[in-house]
Amino acid sequence: MSRPLIPDPALRYIAETFVEEDDLLRRVRAEGEAHRPGMQVSPVEGRLLYVLARLIGARRILEIGTFVGYSTLWLARALPEGGELLTLEADATHADVAEGFFRQSGQAASITLRRGPALDTLAAMPAQSFDLVFIDAMKREYAEYLTAVEGWVRPGGLILGDNSLLFGAMYGEPRERISPAAEAAMREFNQRLADPNRYDAILLPTAEGLTIARKR
Template sequence: MDQNRWNAVDSFLTDTLIPPGQRIDHALEANACAGLPAIDVAPNQGKLLHLLARIQGARRILEIGTLGGYSTIWLARALPPDGQLITLELNPTHAAVASSNIQRAGLSSIVDIRVGPALDSLATLSAQQARPFDLIFLDADKPNNPPYLEWAIKLSRPGTLIIADNVVRDGGIVDPESTDPAILGTRTFLERLGQHPQLDATAIQTVGLKGYDGFALAVVKA
């Protein structure tokens, strides 16, 4: 199996399982036109996030790492009309593109984009005594995943679902010689995920349009 086959399978799954009316290709096109890096989740992964949010019955979602808002839209579509999604983005240019995409999707009333370093935004949310989130999606700079996890736990409740993207890194997480900060941060994140007494966690490897990678999932315990 090679990348061409993985791409073909992902395309088949998307064409077969995601009707054209559910797709948000306009967001990907806008991101490409704006020169954003092509690191959004794949369409079938976006639909997976959407379904997980619905299964969770989420009313409040926190996303760390907005980029152009593609995953934001998938998650926000799972919320009820009175739900809320807060998404954190460092880059003002990315946030502006995301805002346009979210507005075009008709979701501006329930999505709050906060611009600045995520660790600062998370500290602000905590200081504001933000109500706990039902689902938290981590998809920002990987070296900071360990502190993002600690904030996610503080901003959660028993039963909150925490999802992290890009946790396999082409298998780099098992390379003991790696000095890549993203790999080191991801490995530390996974170790803390498995050792934390408040979490019940697992991770899966994935292949597809985004190459060889994976998701981690954890539920906050009572």
């Protein structure tokens, strides 16, 4: 029988001690949960994204998979004055809701949302440099996202991939139906980032798995 690596009371203690959600973050999370439950990072994971971005002094962040903007706002709050965050979203309704929230935040000037399938957007973008890339969109495209962005991450920069245990599929205990394409893509994504010649990386055992890779 398996049990969570971190018991719920411990998570509650961590959240109470280290995570302060203001009214906007609470509203964004509630809207996301009402719209499609389970899509967003948790408050503790949001705080983790914020801390990671602060640790490396991220000034330019790319996010793939906005949803209604919860993780976007955590990351944007980590930016210094003049920092930039580009977030990519395919679904027009999600993008509309997210942009509404961004306008209510103090970070609107630093956030740009691009609509459309991420691989098309990435293919049309000129080469550029990012300090941090957070990948949280279509699971069967993770390896292609990595191919598109890894040359743009500066040495010492971070590539983060959410849901990288793929709902249990990575260790043979899928909790839902996973397509062979998604499984192959996530396996390739993790395997490439696990290459010690190119990255210092770990898959953090969060509820869904978060791969964290620092480019060497």
